[in-house]
Amino acid sequence: MKDHKVESNKIADDLEPVSMYQMFARMFVALAKEVVDEFGEKGEEAIKRGVWKFGEERGKDIARRAHARGQKNDSDNYLVSYDMDRSDEFESVDSYGDGYVEQLFTRCVFASEFQKLGMEKYGMLYCEMIDPSIAYGFNPKLKCIHQKHFFTDNVCTFCFKMEEGE
Template sequence: MNDNNKVSNKIADDLQPVSMYQMFARMFAHLAKEAVDEFGDKGAEAIKRGVWNFGVERGKGIAKRAFARGKPNDSDNYLISYDMDRSDEFESTDSYYEGYVEQVFSRCVFASEFQKMGMEQYGILYCEMIDPAIAYGYNPDLKCRHDKHFFTDNKCTFCFKLEKEKGAADE
């Protein structure tokens, strides 16, 4: 075959493609590392604020998705209105209860990439902030409890529960 006829955007059959999730995790870890190396705690706090703002924006979009389906932005409709498709690089079990949802991840490509790179200390800046921020953007009364993390527990656990803000008027 003439080299001039090669297709430039095709991955060779003998190479494993790198997913967008893997690329995102790698890019995030490198950006966070640079910010923390350069600015210390202030850099880490800036990264966390950026992740929070990103998450709130996503949560607002998820609320719009629930609304477009004619559903309230409550805990029952949170995960089914989610904006990120679950690839086979994630594995979770969702359990629905009266007023809350529990989610247990047994596989997460983000955590896996952070661990492969030895950059858990930077990845945790994403992991600790993103889900509470998305939940808040979706509904400020939807609280996210994130008790277990891959970096210490080999799984991530979440509980999403609607709670009234302190001082809110009773109905």
Template sequence: MLRIENQAIVFALLCKCTVETEGEKGREVIQKGMIRYGRERGARMAARAKANGDPIALWTNQAYGEWKPDYEGQMEFGYDETEPTLKSYISKCAWCDAWNKYGLLEYGREYCVNVDKAVYEGFCEDFVCTPNVPTMSWGGKRCEFDWEQPLTEEDMAKMNRKKQELGTSAMRDFDYHTAHIYYTITDEIQKAFPESADEIIRNAVQDYVKLFGQAEYNRILEFEGERF
């Protein structure tokens, strides 16, 4: 089974190869893909909440998260405040650890520019998530976010009950998440750069296979044609 590291690195390599070939225009296309990816994730979360008869609210957004760390202690995150607006933080990040491990932080950090904002907007187009400081990948000591609305004690209790009720049923494994980011980003590359896209993607895949092996790339290909 793939892990956070796989998703982090497949993204970073696609970004690296795109920027090396197409420069700043390539970086813009990667960001377009990241916004699309985040909004698709958020829309899935909202669809699950609605299917279960739950409202579209901050507490359901927090309850219907689609992923969990690969192991205990891999991530460190929590809340600084819940009112008058929810303020959350991340102080240890598996994505940053992966990009640093493979020397890809310069490219991997593009993941962080819009992903949280885009997921929240995908959940509800009127919702706003604002980073309070530079993320760790961009030199901050930790990532901090203001969710622009309160998470009251009543909402917190509802969120915790819902998380317990859902367990892992609303989550996707990182085979799915890695494939989602791969197919979304490569689709945007192909649309933006029809003449160079095949070479960009081929180079990124070759670098990924060197690191993780063909079998772990094949796990991504199992999702070809998936409607994320």
């Protein structure tokens, strides 16, 4: 019998691929729902702490990336040193000002997946914590103001602003 080899990382051409972003969102809400269902409010707080720690570590890595480029960890260098590619599953416009950067997202795969699954409640545990924690890890003086959210406004807005004196 002849050996038949199949490339294991290739999906059939007639199937729609599922991105790693979609998989991450699905995994997050599945885990968050189980923890919250089992432990209630304490579970919600644990999930938030876990997201914060994850985000803070990412922020520290982003600061290291900025430093490797010879840049300060300030608002001007935050997004350009970011660790996550912006695939076409995200759409945003960045606007820079003196000591701040604003983002307007009109598409977010995480929010879309959370909504498709009817899991906005659990998705919010991620969305509320992740950007402020990444900014804090990057620089404790960089504050994240998250004014609009996909679940209520159909867009997401962020302002990353250095505290006065920075």
